[in-house]
Amino acid sequence: MLYFGISGTVKLNGSSKNYVAVTGYLSGYNLSSTGGYDADINKTTSDTYSLVYSYTVDGWEYYVQTDYATSFVPQIGSEKEIRYNPDNPEEAIIVGTNSNNVLIFAGALFTVVPLFIIFGILASERRSLRISAKMVETAIGIIFSAAGYGAMCIITGKRSIKGFYEFFHSSFKLPLLIPVVLILIGIYMLIKALFLEKGAEQ
Incomplete structure (x- = not known):
């Protein structure tokens, strides 16, 4: 794809x-x-x-x-x-959105997710559990954020926050909240892995 x-x-x-x-x-x-x-x-x-x-x-x-x-x-x-x-x-x-964009988005997901699983397995075997967990959380945050943003681009045909807002304002449907939730989860995971855990260690 x-x-x-x-x-x-x-x-x-x-x-x-x-x-x-x-x-x-x-x-x-x-x-x-x-x-x-x-x-x-x-x-x-x-x-x-x-x-x-x-x-x-x-x-x-x-x-x-x-x-x-x-x-x-x-x-x-x-x-x-x-x-x-x-x-x-x-x-x-x-x-904007076309069939090629959809194929790229779907293909990227099918490529990145298996690589992430392999990465997590290797990380848990070769590094300490603490480091491995942090790296996995960071990867999850990146994947969720990218997946949510990509889905928003595909659905709305826009790439900016302004474009997303305009689409939401005129054509809102409840399922549109799904990519937003993915982005928020991704951002939370990144903040947790990069900043909150670091602060807790200190």
Whole structure:
């Protein structure tokens, strides 16, 4: 997944490097999959949608759709940067979250988590229990914080606290609290490992 996500991003950046930026607006969404109870995973899933953005070039209105589906639908009229081919305005990309970003995020998690487990095992075997515990807590803090931040970027299509706030303000759903909780847990673990335990030792 990580390889395909990175290679897809490189290809997309190369093919769209001469595209022109314009502001697009969420005009609607198309149902991608219907939610409901899934017996295979024993849980209820939500409907997912592909988001449709409109943008204007030389007085003509065009539409572009996300190449991924989401259950988090922004408010109609929400702004998004669109980049279009000046030679063919119908050909455009949505700046921000795309299927490549999702693959990179998922691939990174599947890569980092096993490495972290291996690291924890080796650390417990080769170092004292106190040092090992501190290193593990630090690693957990980094992973939780990075995972929460990455999830927020994927869901909102933004990378800044301001962007996150704007999305929360206009399109809040309870599951959006999950990545926030991950970030808070990660920050707490980092503070605990790097500062609180050090202060306790003194």
